Structures are given as structure tokens and as C-alpha cells.
Amino acid sequence: MTALPYRTALIVGTGPGISAALARQLSQAGLRVAVSARNIDKLEGLLEETGAEAFAADATDPASVDSLFQAVEARIGTPEVVVYNASGRVRGPITDLDPEEVRRAIETSAFGGFLVVQQAAKRLVPLGKGAILLTGATASVKGFANSASFAIGKFGLRGLAQSAARELAPKGIHVAHFVIDGAVRSASRPDPEDRPDSTLDPDAIAASYLAVLAQPRSAWSWEVELRPWVESF
Secondary structure (H helix, E strand, C coil), X not given: CCCCCCCEEXXXXXXXXXXXXXXXXXXXXXXXXXXXXXXCHHXXXXXXXXXXXXXXXXXXXXXXXXXXXXXXXXXXXXXCEEEECCXXXXXXXXXXXXXXXXXXXXXXXXXXXXXXXXHHHXXXXXXXXXXXXXXXXXHHCCCCCCCHHHHHHHHHHHHHHHHHHHHHHHHCEEEEEEEECCCECECCECCCCCCCCCCECHHHHHHHHHHHHCCCHHHCCCEEEECCCCCXX
């Protein structure tokens, strides 16, 4: 793989799936990696494996996000790659949903993305380089029944990505949105024996993120859709 033109990375909303796979591959590519979550105790194994630095933060709180970036800068330097993987959802019929739970879900999926993109842009624009990657879902382009809060949040994040790409790309910042169109494989959700590779492998997803980071600026992607080979369109 082409060497990445970046030295540091921050992943916000880190868990055991896509984020963990991305932390491993970015570390293997030679980047210093910072990972963030509300609860960083769950990341202990990942930190030992990758050498990443962990920071507790609430992505929906402007002061917390500002403090996160300042802490990351003090520890590893300005994060030249910033990934937003946090999302929230509450399921149920529209008539039954708790408005406050919906508000929190939308804040996590979309408003938190804005706060992270804003803080990243403030630091990357003066550098004239960097990348901001936002993780979407099938719900970014198609709203399902009983999933209004997730659709609102993910549609919002996609709109943010498109707007930020148009604004920041001419300033040297590569903004890309990833539509993860299918179930992501995990220990608790393995592929059925009769349908191998019918879910998205987190390592394969991470490899696609790194491939986008390696793109020359004359041919940047602003959006990539990833789905299993057996997934229907």
C-alpha cells in the first residue's frame, strides 16, 4: 500500500469494531494514534495492542470536544487524520419514541460530528493538509421504519460531510463519508456457515479507509459505499 501522507490520527467514538480495526491499521502504517470514547476502560486491550493513547470525552459536549483536541495535541501533536465513528439510535414507532432519547441519539450521530469536524478544521486549515473521515450507514441514504432517530442523525452527518468536503477540500483537507451498507461482523454476529462473507469485515472496512487516505488529491473521493458482495442494492 502507498505510504500515507499523515503522521497522527484521532478516532472519536472508538469501540471494538470498525474503530479498533482502524486503530490497528493506522498504527501499523506508522501513525501515532489517539482513540476517544465516553468510557475508555473498555479500550485497554486495544491500547496494549496498538500503543494508542486513550482520551475520555463526550462528543456531544462542545467543551469536552475542545478539551479532547487540546489534550491530543499535547500528547501526540495535531491529529492530521480525524475519524468520527460515534452514533446513536433509539428504535420504535414514531408515535412511541421519547423525544429526549431521540434528541440524544441525533446529537450523538450528527451534532457530535459537527463539533469534531469544527475542531479538526480549526487545526488542519492552517496546516493546509489533513483528512476528516465520517462513518455513515445504510440509514445515511435510506430511512427505515421504526428507526427515525438513526435516519435523522445519519442523514445529517452525510449532509455535514458533503458541505465540509466542498468547503475544506480546496484548502487541502480531504473530507470523506463512508456508507457502511450492511451488518458489520463481530464475535457476537459471525457469518452464517452457509453465507460466508455476508457481513462486512471490520478489517476490510478499515483497509478501505486507508486506501482513501492514500488517494492523490487530483482524484479524491468524498463518499464511498461499502457492502458485502451478497448484499442487495
